[in-house]
Amino acid sequence: MNSIEHLEEIFAHFPGIGPRQAKRFAYFVLSRPKSFIDDLVRTIADVRGKVHECDKCRRIYISDSPSESCGICTDKSRDETTLMIVPRDTDLLNVEASGVFKGLYFVLGGTIPILEKEPERRIRLKELLNYVGKRNFDEIIISLNATPEGDHTQTIICEAFKNINTKSRISRLGRGLSTGSEIEYADPETLRSALRGRS
Numbered sequence: 001m002n003s004i005e006h007l008e009e010i011f012a013h014f015p016g017i018g019p020r021q022a023k024r025f026a027y028f029v030l031s032r033p034k035s036f037i038d039d040l041v042r043t044i045a046d047v048r049g050k051v052h053e054c055d056k057c058r059r060i061y062i063s064d065s066p067s068e069s070c071g072i073c074t075d076k077s078r079d080e081t082t083l084m085i086v087p088r089d090t091d092l093l094n095v096e097a098s099g100v101f102k103g104l105y106f107v108l109g110g111t112i113p114i115l116e117k118e119p120e121r122r123i124r125l126k127e128l129l130n131y132v133g134k135r136n137f138d139e140i141i142i143s144l145n146a147t148p149e150g151d152h153t154q155t156i157i158c159e160a161f162k163n164i165n166t167k168s169r170i171s172r173l174g175r176g177l178s179t180g181s182e183i184e185y186a187d188p189e190t191l192r193s194a195l196r197g198r199s
């Protein structure tokens with residue numbers, strides 16, 4: 001494999017990017033002036049050095065001074081009695097930007113494909129149970145995408161919660177989120193009505 005093919009392979013790992021787009025990305029980058037490439041390389045290296053994973057919600061956050069927990073988890077003004085479980089960092093960011101939720105979060109790191117035999121390989125189930133087991137949340141809102149994979153993941157999480165006998169009320173987003181909807185792209189009004197209609 002030559003260097004260009006290697007670059008294409010790297011881009012092909014990006015979410016939603018297929019081999020043809022990866023090739024276009026690679027040739028686009030290589031056609032840019034040296035200053036562009038230097039800036040890209042420097043920015044990635046710089047960000048990488050400042051990235052941390054929160055020990056509570058598990059989200060990725062940027063900070064110059066490393067601390068164990070992120071700004072949301074350490075914010076005393078937030079409602080610490082309510083936890084929202086979301087699939088990915090980008091879902092958290094969208095809910096957060098909508099301003100409709102003021103509690104705490106947990107980022108699963110994905111969802112579980114229907115045929116997956118080992119769910120723990122796909123999501124942070126152990127970490128979630130550990131976190132929920134240590135805290136007495138009044139309510140845990142499972143906010144997954146309205147897709148078969150989201151429903152499947154929700155079923156597995158609910159089963160796992162039964163095993164640890166959590167006292168928290170478990171709820172799920174309401175119908176406001178129509179079938180096929182993804183949290184990441186839902187607008188604030190949709191999120192608000194899904195949250196209001198939770199059951």
Ligand SMILES: [Zn+2]
Nearest residue numbers: 054057070073
């Ligand atoms: Zn956090």
